[in-house]
Amino acid sequence: MTRLVLSAFAAISLLAAAGCTTTEQRAAGGAAVGAGTGALIAAATGNNVAGGALIGGAAGALIGVATTPGMCRYRDSRGVIYEARCN
Numbered sequence: 001m002t003r004l005v006l007s008a009f010a011a012i013s014l015l016a017a018a019g020c021t022t023t024e025q026r027a028a029g030g031a032a033v034g035a036g037t038g039a040l041i042a043a044a045t046g047n048n049v050a051g052g053a054l055i056g057g058a059a060g061a062l063i064g065v066a067t068t069p070g071m072c073r074y075r076d077s078r079g080v081i082y083e084a085r086c087n
Contacts, residue, residue: 021083022071026064034060 020028038056042049072086 021073023065023068023073023083026068027061028064030060030062030064030067031057032060034058034063 035053035057037060039049039053041056042052070086071083073081073083075081
C-alpha cells in the first residue's frame with residue numbers, strides 16, 4: 001500500500017511540475033535540494049531535523065529563483081502570460 005501511495009504522489013508531482021514556468025521549477029528544485037541538505041546537516045549536528053529541512057528548503061528556493069538565467073514574464077495582447085529572455 002505504501003508503494004502505491006508513493007507512486008501516486010510521485011506521478012501527481014511530475015504532472016504538477018510540467019505546468020510550471022522555468023522560475024517555478026528552479027525554485028521547487030532548489031527547495032528540494034535545500035531541504036534535504038538542511039535535514040542532513042541538522043541530523044549530523046544533533047539539531048532539530050524538521051527545522052533544518054525548513055530553513056534549508058527556504059534558502060534553496062530563494063537561491064533557485066535568484067539563479068534563474070535572465071528570464072522575464074510577459075503578457076501578450078490576449079492576456080496570455082509567457083516567459084522569454086529579458087530585453
